Amino acid sequence: MRKRKLSTGEIARICNINKKTLFYYDKIDLLKPAIVDSNGYRYYTTDQIDILSKIKALQSVGFTLLEIKKQLSVEDISKGIATLHEQKQKIREKVNELVNVESALSQKIQELEHYKRIGNNRVFIKDDNEEYMYLEETPSQEEIITNYLLDGYHSGIILNVQDNLNEKIKITKYQKVENYKVANYKKEKGKYVGVYFVTEENNIIENAKKALLRIKNSGYCPNGPAFLKDIATDFVNYRNGSIPFLITMKLEDF
Numbered sequence: 001m002r003k004r005k006l007s008t009g010e011i012a013r014i015c016n017i018n019k020k021t022l023f024y025y026d027k028i029d030l031l032k033p034a035i036v037d038s039n040g041y042r043y044y045t046t047d048q049i050d051i052l053s054k055i056k057a058l059q060s061v062g063f064t065l066l067e068i069k070k071q072l073s074v075e076d077i078s079k080g081i082a083t084l085h086e087q088k089q090k091i092r093e094k095v096n097e098l099v100n101v102e103s104a105l106s107q108k109i110q111e112l113e114h115y116k117r118i119g120n121n122r123v124f125i126k127d128d129n130e131e132y133m134y135l136e137e138t139p140s141q142e143e144i145i146t147n148y149l150l151d152g153y154h155s156g157i158i159l160n161v162q163d164n165l166n167e168k169i170k171i172t173k174y175q176k177v178e179n180y181k182v183a184n185y186k187k188e189k190g191k192y193v194g195v196y197f198v199t200e201e202n203n204i205i206e207n208a209k210k211a212l213l214r215i216k217n218s219g220y221c222p223n224g225p226a227f228l229k230d231i232a233t234d235f236v237n238y239r240n241g242s243i244p245f246l247i248t249m250k251l252e253d254f
Contacts (some may be wrong), residue, residue, distance in 0.1 A: 003104075004045065004046045005034075005035065005043045005044075006043060006044045006045065006046065007041070007042075007043060008022055008023075008033070008044070009040050011044045011049065011052070014049065014073075015049060015052045015056075017056075022042075023198060024089065024125035025055070026029070026042070028065065028069070030048075030055065030065060030069050031048065031051055031067070031119060032053065034048060039061075041234055052139065052210060053184060054072060055068055057114070058071060060134050061087060061095070062091055063089065066192070067083075067087075071083055073250050079113070084248055085253070088246045096239065100178075104154075107154075111231055111246075112236070115196050115232075117229055118196060119196065120196050120198055120244070121195060121196070121211070122192070122195065122212055122216040123215055123220070124193070124195070125191055125193055125194075125196055125220075126191070126192055127188065127190070127191055127192075127193070128187070128189065128191075128248070128250075129189050129197055130187065130188060130242070131154075131176055131186070132176070132177050132180045132183035132186055132187075133150060133174040133175060133176055133177060133185045133186070133187060134174065134175045134177050134178060134182060134183055135172050135173065135174050135184055135185045136173045136175075137171075138168075139172055153174070154175070154176035154229075155174060155175045155228030155229065156173075156227060156228055156230070157171055157172060157174065157176055157228050158171070158172040158173075158174050158223070158226070158227055159205075159208065159212075159225060159226040159228055159247075160172070160225050161226050161249070163246070164254055169209075170204075190251065191251045192227075192248040192249060192250050192251065193215050193218065193220045193222050193249055193251055194215075194247060195212075195214050196231070196244075196246050197210070197244070197247070198238070198243065198244050199243055199245060200241070200242060200243070201241075201243060204245065207245075208226070208228055208247055211245075211247045212226060212247065212249075215249060220251055221251060221252040222250060222252065223249070223250060223251070223252040225233070225249070226247050226248065226249050227247065228245060228246070229248070230243055230244070231244050231245065231246050232244050
């Protein structure tokens with residue numbers, strides 16, 4: 001039986017794809033027209049609709065065009081199944097990555113909504129879970145750089161606070177890590193007293209000291225280091241170029 005001949009426009013319309021897509025498939029040797037006449041017109045046959053269906057089905061489960069080209073050339077079903085298993089594993093890894101991204105977004109939204117609700121310079125109590133961290137000493141305030149690009153979603157600095165806030169404070173960068181095996185510090189679970197405050201970039205430590213003074217004058221009994229982090233810069237802009245920060249200390253007794 002003679003196969004029906006379809007123009008590029010006809011097969012594009014039947015398969016609901018763009019003509020430019022067909023030209024690109026031809027260019028990369030993924031799907032070439034069955035017939036090219038002397039005038040340069042391209043024609044496809046009805047059985048090539050099934051090939052287009054395979055291409056779109058493989059794209060729908062995450063295959064790249066190069067991977068699809070290889071898969072279409074496989075005639076051994078065992079090899080084809082093995083490739084599908086490999087793709088399934090890739091999808092599983094992407095799903096896990098998206099779950100982590102969703103978790104990070106949920107945490108950031110929750111944090112920003114809490115900040116909006118509490119406001120600046122007000123002492124409050126919050127429950128924090130145990131966290132594993134990787135610490136890196138920072139020689140001076142001028143070398144403090146913590147952001148998503150360098151440190152991921154959850155990072156900041158630790159201030160080793162003395163009773164006298166006028167003394168020089170030892171500064172350590174921290175990055176939250178999921179695996180305790182790569183951590184060199186554990187933040188304890190418990191109740192933490194905190195303050196949100198806004199500062200310019202060149203005056204972070206001085207304003208952090210003022211926030212710590214509010215905590216010390218609040219009547220609570222914090223103990224240990226202070227955890228300081230920028231809560232907004234990587235995700236939203238704040239007015240006048242200022243940066244909102246959160247500083248917290250664990251309560252000794254509550």
